[in-house]
Amino acid sequence: MNEEPVVDIRNLTVAFKGGRGKVNAVNGVDLQVGRGEVVALLGESGSGKSVTLRSLLRLHPEQRTEMAGSIKVLGQDVMALKGAALTGFRGKTVSMIFQEPLLALDPVYTVGAQITEGIRKHEPGVSKAAAEERALEALKRVRIPSPERRLKAYPHEMSGGMRQRAMIALALACNPQVLLADEPTTALDATVQIQILLLLRELQRELGLSVILVTHDIGVAVEVADRIAVMYAGRIVETGPVRDVIRNPSHPYTKGLLTFRAHGAMKGARLDAIPGAPPDLSKLPPGCAFAPRCKQVGEGCDTIQPEPVTLGPAHWARCLKLAEAAE
Numbered sequence: 414m415n416e417e418p419v420v421d422i423r424n425l426t427v428a429f430k431g432g433r434g435k436v437n438a439v440n441g442v443d444l445q446v447g448r449g450e451v452v453a454l455l456g457e458s459g460s461g462k463s464v465t466l467r468s469l470l471r472l473h474p475e476q477r478t479e480m481a482g483s484i485k486v487l488g489q490d491v492m493a494l495k496g497a498a499l500t501g502f503r504g505k506t507v508s509m510i511f512q513e514p515l516l517a518l519d520p521v522y523t524v525g526a527q528i529t530e531g532i533r534k535h536e537p538g539v540s541k542a543a544a545e546e547r548a549l550e551a552l553k554r555v556r557i558p559s560p561e562r563r564l565k566a567y568p569h570e571m572s573g574g575m576r577q578r579a580m581i582a583l584a585l586a587c588n589p590q591v592l593l594a595d596e597p598t599t600a601l602d603a604t605v606q607i608q609i610l611l612l613l614r615e616l617q618r619e620l621g622l623s624v625i626l627v628t629h630d631i632g633v634a635v636e637v638a639d640r641i642a643v644m645y646a647g648r649i650v651e652t653g654p655v656r657d658v659i660r661n662p663s664h665p666y667t668k669g670l671l672t673f674r675a676h677g678a679m680k681g682a683r684l685d686a687i688p689g690a691p692p693d694l695s696k697l698p699p700g701c702a703f704a705p706r707c708k709q710v711g712e713g714c715d716t717i718q719p720e721p722v723t724l725g726p727a728h729w730a731r732c733l734k735l736a737e738a739a740e
């Protein structure tokens with residue numbers, strides 16, 4: 414990466430305070446995303462993928478959340494944003510699409526009204542007529558057939574795939590530079606999934622978007638992303654260019670994930686087939702959180718927090734065994 418990264422997350426920690434103590438959901442994430450780069454965030458349920466994404470938009474319940482570290486987007490300090498600056502930032506600089514469009518779209522308004530409203534909320538200077546014009550453009554951009562008619566449709570009148578297109582249109586209506594996609598195709602049929610992924614990739618290239626894509630599907634990551642980041646218990650345990658991580662997976666957890674691939678079942682392979690359970694985030698061990706499930710566990714793994722070990726250009730993993738091998 415020659416120029417400054419568009420997204421620059423350093424040592425991010427996020428903890429939620431609650432009745433049963435503190436949930437340490439994110440524990441020191443470093444993640445940079447360049448202009449026009451697509452990073453796939455992989456990891457099993459509860460590893461902190463969604464919390465990391467939501468941190469970028471500061472969507473956590475403020476009273477119960479402790480956040481530390483630094484998040485910069487295009488040089489802006491996201492942690493310091495407040496009030497109108499935060500509203501303007503959401504949607505205009507960074508936008509997000511979710512697994513379930515029905516949660517993002519309001520059932521009582523037409524799709525056109527929601528996109529128009531979204532534009533005017535984030536850009537108060539835009540007239541209603543101009544916003545309506547842009548809403549139509551937004552629907553055309555996501556290749557919705559008969560866009561004029563769809564503007565007047567309610568979300569429930571659309572198919573799942575069409576709703577997902579409408580949500581992408583809504584997310585891109587204010588021309589953000591960063592798109593966060595949290596499992597955007599998991600709820601769809603296989604054929605529709607592929608259409609939506611192709612659309613996302615086309616739009617990403619056309620608009621030069623920086624994208625963080627959360628997925629459970631390694632096949633999707635390989636298809637769409639430039640880089641993979643693997644999360645475990647709120648940490649990135651390995652990251653690198655897609656080809657390098659696939660050819661030379663180095664963290665035992667990544668290796669576990671990729672054994673599916675050796676069995677030729679990459680498309681649709683889910684990540685939850687590694688024996689054992691993820692750790693309790695309210696009492697994380699001092700050492701490597703994967704140690705209790707790790708086949709290669711050895712002396713020190715349960716007490717020492719492994720530092721990143723460089724494996725190639727932009728490819729590193731956090732594992733004590735790798736560090737020892739490199740010595």
Ligand SMILES: Nc1ncnc2c1ncn2[C@@H]1O[C@H](COP(=O)(O)OP(=O)(O)OP(=O)(O)O)[C@@H](O)[C@H]1O
Nearest residue numbers: 429436438457458459460461462463464465474694
């Ligand atoms: N607002 C919240 N309050 C308390 N705990 C939360 C909150 N949001 C997330 N968590 C907890 O943080 C941990 C990480 O959650 P997160 O949603 O990031 O997982 P994930 O990797 O996205 O998993 P999945 O693949 O199931 O979507 C989980 O234990 C979750 O219960």
Ligand SMILES: [Mg+2]
Nearest residue numbers: 462463464595
């Ligand atoms: Mg999630």
